[in-house]
Amino acid sequence: MEETETPSHISLLSKYFIHGILFSILSLVLTFGWAFIFVLLISLGFIIGLVIGLIVLFFVVGGLNVFLTGSIWDITVESKSSALIVHGFVLSIVLLIASIPQVLINALVPNLVIAIVLFIIYCFINGYIAKNVAGHWE
Numbered sequence: 001m002e003e004t005e006t007p008s009h010i011s012l013l014s015k016y017f018i019h020g021i022l023f024s025i026l027s028l029v030l031t032f033g034w035a036f037i038f039v040l041l042i043s044l045g046f047i048i049g050l051v052i053g054l055i056v057l058f059f060v061v062g063g064l065n066v067f068l069t070g071s072i073w074d075i076t077v078e079s080k081s082s083a084l085i086v087h088g089f090v091l092s093i094v095l096l097i098a099s100i101p102q103v104l105i106n107a108l109v110p111n112l113v114i115a116i117v118l119f120i121i122y123c124f125i126n127g128y129i130a131k132n133v134a135g136h137w138e
Helices: 006-044 046-073 081-098 100-108 112-137
Strands: none
Touching (some): 046 112, 081 100, 081 112, 100 112
């Protein structure tokens, strides 16, 4: 009996889901640490602190995606500091744009079940986006 391609598709979908959910969870955890740093930097120097805080955010987002892409997909991604900052910036912008429908639906229909379903759906979407953005720095 021949093997079907279903297992490879399931494997591919599971990798996107794992990438998306790990990225979401780790981003949530790191957001609290970044928020503390961001508030500290802004209190020390308003505009300069804001710029440094954003650079730190983009660096962390890029580094997190490089780590997850390497771990899940076995893709080597450039990890110089400047590449991580640009990578994080691009990924943040693309994820922000992609999440607009999710935010609008959650705002218009505030329901826990819908929020959970959208979160699960967006784990696949975010994993796909994060992998493809990382592919530009391969």
